[in-house]
Amino acid sequence: VLECVESIGGISSIIQPGDKVLIKPNMLQGRLPEEAITTHPVVVEAVVNMVKDIGAIPMIGDSPGGPARGMESFWDITGFSAVSKRTGAKLVNFEKTGSYKKTRNNIDYRIAKKVIDADIIINLPKVKTHGLTIFTCAVKNMYGVVPGLIKTEYHKNAPNPSKFAEYVVDIYALSKPQLNIVDGIIGMDGTGPSAGNPKKLGMVLASTDGVAVDVLLCEMLGKSPMKIPTNRIASEQGLGEADLNNIEVIGDIPVVNDFKWPPNIAGSLDRIPPSIARGLMKLFWSRPAIDKKVCTNCKTCVKSCPVDALIENTPFPEFEYGECINCLCCMEMCPEKAVYEDKSRLSRLISRFA
Numbered sequence: 001v002l003e004c005v006e007s008i009g010g011i012s013s014i015i016q017p018g019d020k021v022l023i024k025p026n027m028l029q030g031r032l033p034e035e036a037i038t039t040h041p042v043v044v045e046a047v048v049n050m051v052k053d054i055g056a057i058p059m060i061g062d063s064p065g066g067p068a069r070g071m072e073s074f075w076d077i078t079g080f081s082a083v084s085k086r087t088g089a090k091l092v093n094f095e096k097t098g099s100y101k102k103t104r105n106n107i108d109y110r111i112a113k114k115v116i117d118a119d120i121i122i123n124l125p126k127v128k129t130h131g132l133t134i135f136t137c138a139v140k141n142m143y144g145v146v147p148g149l150i151k152t153e154y155h156k157n158a159p160n161p162s163k164f165a166e167y168v169v170d171i172y173a174l175s176k177p178q179l180n181i182v183d184g185i186i187g188m189d190g191t192g193p194s195a196g197n198p199k200k201l202g203m204v205l206a207s208t209d210g211v212a213v214d215v216l217l218c219e220m221l222g223k224s225p226m227k228i229p230t231n232r233i234a235s236e237q238g239l240g241e242a243d244l245n246n247i248e249v250i251g252d253i254p255v256v257n258d259f260k261w262p263p264n265i266a267g268s269l270d271r272i273p274p275s276i277a278r279g280l281m282k283l284f285w286s287r288p289a290i291d292k293k294v295c296t297n298c299k300t301c302v303k304s305c306p307v308d309a310l311i312e313n314t315p316f317p318e319f320e321y322g323e324c325i326n327c328l329c330c331m332e333m334c335p336e337k338a339v340y341e342d343k344s345r346l347s348r349l350i351s352r353f354a
């Protein structure tokens with residue numbers, strides 16, 4: 001991590017002694033580091049030490065995806081408590097420290113006070129696939145600066161992937177980190193961001209430009225960068241460099257040619273003439289379902305649903321599909337990986353070519 005940051009000018013080119021530095025890892029759930037859902041604590045600790053060495057004041061903060069009761073257990077399981085104990089870096093609970101209203105593109109957002117009040121923000125994302133946004137790294141990681149269940153409200157207001165990506169990009173712009181350090185040592189492919197497979201990628205990236213990092217990573221992992229809505233929208237809004245010809249890469253790029261992307265079904269339908277696509281839509285569906293062999297009826301999915309489309313029941317929660325907006329928050333938050341995407345035969349067929 002140190003070598004990587006040195007290669008772009010070193011931490012002293014970004015942080016001054018005495019700065020309050022908010023370090024924002026990915027802490028989607030309280031999960032063990034080896035599950036590759038959260039930023040690895042080794043990376044967090046390396047960054048905390050860099051910040052301390054320059055005489056600045058590090059804090060570690062994030063807000064998990066769903067209802068975050070018992071945040072202390074999240075810190076413990078992810079390994080961030082141990083980092084805090086070893087280094088003295090304070091852990092910040094965004095739910096308890098409040099938020100400011102910030103407006104962008106005529107939409108009001110709540111952003112954690114500690115993020116806005118920090119002198120410097122260091123974004124520490126994990127490289128992962130994502131069922132809704134296809135990819136999550138630097139830009140999407142900043143969505144965690146919205147405290148608690150307010151995040152699910154935004155899902156409700158922006159039910160389709162492109163609209164949701166506009167929200168994600170707004171929040172990135174409102175909390176724009178000065179430095180992005182990517183944990184791509186073990187990423188996640190398949191059905192990320194929580195139910196996929198840990199994938200050895202063997203890379204750490206650092207950049208002051210989070211959009212450039214995301215664009216480069218998509219290219220490296222075999223996905224056309226502009227097929228990812230957050231890349232396209234952030235680039236259209238001039239939030240970073242999206243032209244690969246203008247992105248200078250220092251160091252070696254590992255070759256990864258078997259990264260498994262989730263299907264981009266919306267993108268596939270975009271390529272079909274609208275009259276045919278409308279007819280196909282009746283035969284085409286994909287929706288969340290629960291694997292009853294795995295579900296423990298913990299109700300996390302029920303509490304995470306922004307539109308109350310999941311009803312508490314015994315022995316398992318039940319879906320009200322008429323209400324469901326397909327945001328996949330339930331899949332993202334299920335600690336047992338019991339929620340999967342059920343698909344019609346036509347959806348499965350399209351997925352194979354997506």
Ligand code: SF4
Pocket residue numbers: 290294295296297298299300301302317333334335336337338339
């Ligand atoms: S599906 Fe997952 S989150 Fe929902 S009740 Fe079952 S185990 Fe809990």
Ligand code: SF4
Pocket residue numbers: 288304305306307308309310319323324325326327328329330331
């Ligand atoms: S049931 Fe799941 S996918 Fe449907 S709206 Fe609720 S959280 Fe989103």
